[in-house]
Amino acid sequence: MWYLPEPDGVGHQYGPQSQELHDMVQKLDHFLGTFLDRLEKLPHYPNIHLIVTSDHGMGATSSDRYVDLKPYIKKKNLEYMIPGNPVVFIQPKKNKVNKIYNKLKDIAHIQVTKNLERPEHWHYNNVERAADLVVVADSSWSIGWDTLPTAWHGGTHGYDPINSDMHAIFYAMGPALKKAYVHPTFENVDIYNLIAHLLNIKPAPNDGNFERVKGMLRE
Template sequence: MKNNILYLLLLALLISSCSTKEMEKEQPYLILLSMDGFRWDYPDSIATPNFDRMEKMGVKAESMQVSFPSKTFPNHYTLVTGLVPDHHGIVNNTFYAPKFDEVYSIGNREAVQNGKFYQGEPIWNTAEKQGMKAGSYFWVGSEADIQGMHPSYWKEYDHDFDFYQRVDSVMAWLSLEESKRPHLISWYVHEPDGVGHHYGPHSETADSTIRDLDALLGYFMKELSKHPLADKVNVIVLSDHGMGNIYKDKSILLTDYLKKEWYTYLVGGNPIYNIKAQEGFEDSIYLALEQVNGLTIYKNSEIPEALNYGTHERCLDFTIVADSSYSIMKRAPRKNYGMGGTHGYDIRNKDMNAIFYAYGPAFKQNYQQEMFKNVDVYPLMCEILNLTPAPNDGDLEEVRGMLK
């Protein structure tokens, strides 16, 4: 009898050990790359052989609709949480947080690295909580101690760090021994956003940069193809938003319409601002801006449902958004302002749409995906990685068709 019990215990331990090893062996890999400001239709008008190759190898979406506001920090954090900015709290690139009585801005390193501003659960936390190591290279939020956690590997942002060296670092992480290796890696490059702002989308300089980024993608794909884990790695390449042209004769100076004593906070950046009214001046602000050609002012309780915005306390009392191709400024613009591009407009403007490409063992080949919302990326990544997602605003069923 004792021998039978001992045999059963040993058998159970053996099965458990085999199951654990099998799970470790089959744990998927995912690399997520964002190219900031890569407008959805750039590859349609510029020769991009590596993007074209990726499309044939896997999935290309017609476009991806971003979340409002169509700004960098709100959307990068949406991509990794599946929450719209109104729900994760990064409601603009610059905002006032009433709870802390502090202003968060993307240029304030102390604020950017402070986890108290970030709500929701980024996917690297989802992975780490479920026993999967993650690495994040310059992604919004990865420098902060969100929920008291960081990914196992992360980098302090260095804008000037060479793009090709970033690829090499990602490959180095993927080459770590299994016990240390991240199975989820997110990394970021800040172009073509910069050239889009300075020269405008579809400008000669922007087109040249798109070709450079296509070459960077080719280098990344080549390096990955040489890696021993190449056939086990899933890759997603996307962007946070698009880019629209702006024009010199479509600039609105807010000081022409608002008096400083009417508001306590006017925060944001072209083309979207949030306003906190001084008590008793709500009507003054609304009436002053309601009739201004080239912008829309929303009482945050009345923002259109399609924008999913305005309920978070950080949205304050009003949101003002420029009409497409218009600019809103708090102070007189520099001499050459209005000769490039920007983003942040209503997400129903397709110029704001982003790219989405993917390939790897989880994805179908040569598959065309209809337009979908960027909140769906988080549950998609969780599905690929066999992770249980945190509460989010996405819908896996909207994108399940791209998976095998």
């Protein structure tokens, strides 16, 4: 198993539709092709399973798609704020949650949520590391605090994972897997259960679901 940091870095700097990212993907494709050529020469190649995947997608950002939170929130009303893009954690002072929520809830291109009211697929309800308010930008939009809009260019990730531009790639091959098969979308946490099945080991308790990936297996 190995991890390649690209094309994430190039995607952040230049954006997912840039020539720079295209060139990096070609470079990685050549690298993978060389690896496969050598893999095929191994005597146990027919028994090998290979999975190529990524941990997320990438959304294009731009200086003309930016929401500054500073005009809507007074710092004196905050315990703390963890700024980020495209997710911001806001912990209001006692009795200020609704006031700040109401200030933010109608702003275009962001979604502000309270604890216990967040989408289930975020897994952010009753989570200690999540503040009382979590703000998420719409896909390809940026959020910040008193940041120059020109700072936002290139690409980023962390948007709602239901968005297609956040979806990862997944390619797999091996004796237990169907050939020329296109599987419906599934969650990355399901890959662990697939690997455990291919290795014939019992998986530890996890958030994945083998039922969502078993369709790619041969009968």
